Amino acid sequence: MSSWEDDDSAAAAAAAAATTDVELLKRAWRNEKASPEILRFDSALVSRVREQIQLLEETLDDFGESGVDDLVVSLYQMDLDRTLFLLRSYLRLRLQKIEKYMMHISKSEDLLSRLSQQEQRFAKSCTEMMEKHLEQSVLSKLPYGYDSVTRQSLSSTEDDMVPEPQLDTFVFCKTKSDVGAFQLDDIGEEVVDLVADDLYVLRYKSIKGLVESGQIDLI
Amino acid sequence: MYKALSDVFDQVIRECNEHNAQFQSLIRKMVEQNLDIETTRNDEHYGAAVHHLSLLRNKRCLMAYMYNRAEVIQSFRWKIGPVLPHEIQEKLQFSEKEYFKNHSAVIKSYMSEMDIDLTVDMVPPKDPYIQVRVLEDIGEVSLGDHSISLTKNSLHFLRRTDTEQFISQVTSSVLVLPGHEELEKPHAF
Amino acid sequence: MAGQSDPHLSIFSPSEVEFVAEDEIVEIVPNIRMEALNMICGDFGPFFPQIPSKVPLWLAVALKKRGKCTIRTPDWMAVDRLTQVLDAERESPKEFQPLPFHYIEISKLLFDHARDDISDAYLVRSLIEDIRDVRFHKVETGLETISGRTHAVKLKNLSAMEVNIVRPFMVRTLQAFYKHDSPQMIQQADNTGSRTTPVTDRGPRRDLRRSLNLLTVFE
Numbered sequence: 326m327s328s329w330e331d332d333d334s335a336a337a338a339a340a341a342a343a344t345t346d347v348e349l350l351k352r353a354w355r356n357e358k359a360s361p362e363i364l365r366f367d368s369a370l371v372s373r374v375r376e377q378i379q380l381l382e383e384t385l386d387d388f389g390e391s392g393v394d395d396l397v398v399s400l401y402q403m404d405l406d407r408t409l410f411l412l413r414s415y416l417r418l419r420l421q422k423i424e425k426y427m428m429h430i431s432k433s434e435d436l437l438s439r440l441s442q443q444e445q446r447f448a449k450s451c452t453e454m455m456e457k458h459l460e461q462s463v464l465s466k467l468p469y470g471y472d473s474v475t476r477q478s479l480s481s482t483e484d485d486m487v488p489e490p491q492l493d494t495f496v497f498c499k500t501k502s503d504v505g506a507f508q509l510d511d512i513g514e515e516v517v518d519l520v521a522d523d524l525y526v527l528r529y530k531s532i533k534g535l536v537e538s539g540q541i542d543l544i
Numbered sequence: 545m546y547k548a549l550s551d552v553f554d555q556v557i558r559e560c561n562e563h564n565a566q567f568q569s570l571i572r573k574m575v576e577q578n579l580d581i582e583t584t585r586n587d588e589h590y591g592a593a594v595h596h597l598s599l600l601r602n603k604r605c606l607m608a609y610m611y612n613r614a615e616v617i618q619s620f621r622w623k624i625g626p627v628l629p630h631e632i633q634e635k636l637q638f639s640e641k642e643y644f645k646n647h648s649a650v651i652k653s654y655m656s657e658m659d660i661d662l663t664v665d666m667v668p669p670k671d672p673y674i675q676v677r678v679l680e681d682i683g684e685v686s687l688g689d690h691s692i693s694l695t696k697n698s699l700h701f702l703r704r705t706d707t708e709q710f711i712s713q714v715t716s717s718v719l720v721l722p723g724h725e726e727l728e729k730p731h732a733f
Numbered sequence: 734m735a736g737q738s739d740p741h742l743s744i745f746s747p748s749e750v751e752f753v754a755e756d757e758i759v760e761i762v763p764n765i766r767m768e769a770l771n772m773i774c775g776d777f778g779p780f781f782p783q784i785p786s787k788v789p790l791w792l793a794v795a796l797k798k799r800g801k802c803t804i805r806t807p808d809w810m811a812v813d814r815l816t817q818v819l820d821a822e823r824e825s826p827k828e829f830q831p832l833p834f835h836y837i838e839i840s841k842l843l844f845d846h847a848r849d850d851i852s853d854a855y856l857v858r859s860l861i862e863d864i865r866d867v868r869f870h871k872v873e874t875g876l877e878t879i880s881g882r883t884h885a886v887k888l889k890n891l892s893a894m895e896v897n898i899v900r901p902f903m904v905r906t907l908q909a910f911y912k913h914d915s916p917q918m919i920q921q922a923d924n925t926g927s928r929t930t931p932v933t934d935r936g937p938r939r940d941l942r943r944s945l946n947l948l949t950v951f952e
Contacts (some may be wrong), residue, residue: 403791458640461642471560480596497900509884523887667748
């Protein structure tokens with residue numbers, strides 16, 4: 326587990342050196358949009374972007390007082406607006422994905438660990454509210470044995486009523502560098518040669534690892 | 545969004561309870577005959593199975609119906625705002641209205657914890673200034689350090705962020721709509 | 734809400750695709766002197782009259798709208814280049830010509846905001862429309878080659894807007910085939926597999942390159 330995180334942060338640091346934070350956020354935004362499941366929240370990246378936003382907001386305030394050219398002010402304002410949109414859209418997108426799979430996420434420690442602390446609280450409260458609502462409107466009116474929110478009845482041996490993302494859906498993706506022959510299935514019957522900059526449509530499940538390690542971008 | 549189907553809904557609930565009553569009585573019959581419920585495959589067993597499966601099907605339908613409506617309801621917080629217009633309110637059940645309130649509160653507390661408003665900037669920004677035409681009288685509106693009067697059919701160059709609260713409200717009556725975004729910002733700079 | 738297509742299949746709105754395209758770098762010729770802009774999205778300038786400078790498209794458009802620069806038409810938008818591309822698109826029904834990933838959005842933005850900077854604007858516009866049409870037609874034809882054995886599709890040189898348009902059809906088709914097909918692995922007779930891959934050889938390798946350059950369909 327810890328070596329995973331080390332790899333992640335090393336990869337993130339290397340990528341950060343080569344590109345701007347806003348570019349990294351845009352990548353996270355695109356990946357999040359295109360991936361069926363919730364991805365890991367990059368707290369460090371988000372706080373860096375927020376710092377830059379705050380700094381620019383302060384600069385713009387100073388500009389206002391020091392009478393900097395309106396043209397320059399409006400250009401910086403656009404830069405700020407674009408960054409703010411990206412940040413808001415990214416955070417909103419994640420909340421909406423959490424809304425969609427709230428119960429599925431809330432019952433898995435692994436999934437919860439991908440969320441920020443605020444998102445974790447959001448997921449848990451959302452689930453409570455939804456369960457309360459379903460309890461009130463449907464479940465309380467059903468006979469004993471059929472009143473579980475996660476299981477169809479007492480005879481279900483596992484949670485069979487929890488909406489979850491479809492991980493074997495197909496996604497569009499692009500590799501940043503040659504990955505080489507990549508195995509799509511478990512038994513080596515489906516192999517694809519992933520060439521840099523080419524565009525592929527693949528099953529999300531099979532390239533999930535490459536998305537997490539930052540080797541492939543969803544588009 | 546359609547009005548909640550309370551009659552049909554209640555009917556399906558009644559059906560569930562009837563299935564359950566039938567199911568219980570068939571099981572009881574088997575118990576009275578000292579039959580092993582787990583292994584016996586007689587008329588009563590198959591009858592009970594049909595009632596059980598019918599009940600499951602009804603439950604899935606009820607849950608899917610409620611869950612889907614709940615998803616639509618929670619999307620209203622993003623698309624409309626914290627207060628639902630009357631024509632939507634009246635289509636909701638009591639529990640759904642509660643759900644909307646509770647769910648909105650959860651979103652609100654996330655936003656205040658994060659200190660960021662996620663209900664603006666729904667679409668990518670263009671120029672920070674856009675031209676808008678007021679569709680219906682809105683009156684005096686305070687925008688940061690100054691206020692302007694939004695009277696019907698008047699044209700304004702406003703900061704995009706200032707106009708969004710009016711644009712995103714899909715209530716038909718009071719609106720500012722973006723006019724010709726292509727138009728230049730006034731020659732102030 | 735009713736009748737809306739699956740929101741998960743239409744991932745990016747056209748305005749979001751355009752937003753991403755606005756970060757593409759173009760060249761402007763300013764008519765003013767302006768200090769360097771140190772923005773969140775990067776550092777640009779300083780700007781001097783008549784000295785070309787590279788900036789993101791959104792910044793170029795903003796300066797253009799305020800009358801502060803002309804935008805240089807990118808090389809690929811020259812009439813002779815586009816004519817070549819169009820001919821090549823027509824001649825090779827199974828291949829897409831390389832064009833910028835955002836060629837549709839970039840050209841649209843330039844037509845909307847910097848039309849007077851484009852020489853032969855009318856001709857350029859109609860060439861791009863023709864290219865787009867030919868390519869869309871190829872995408873449609875390509876979709877027909879998807880079959881039950883398709884587990885990966887390679888779309889060399891497909892552009893962002895084209896991806897966005899083809900995505901719902903492509904994903905739905907692949908998913909449908911995958912769903913109906915997945916229980917049993919399919920034997921593949923016509924094996925051209927001359928390629929070797931580092932993956933352990935197990936059983937008959939299925940046709941990796943039924944080579945359509947347009948849509949390389951991995952089966």
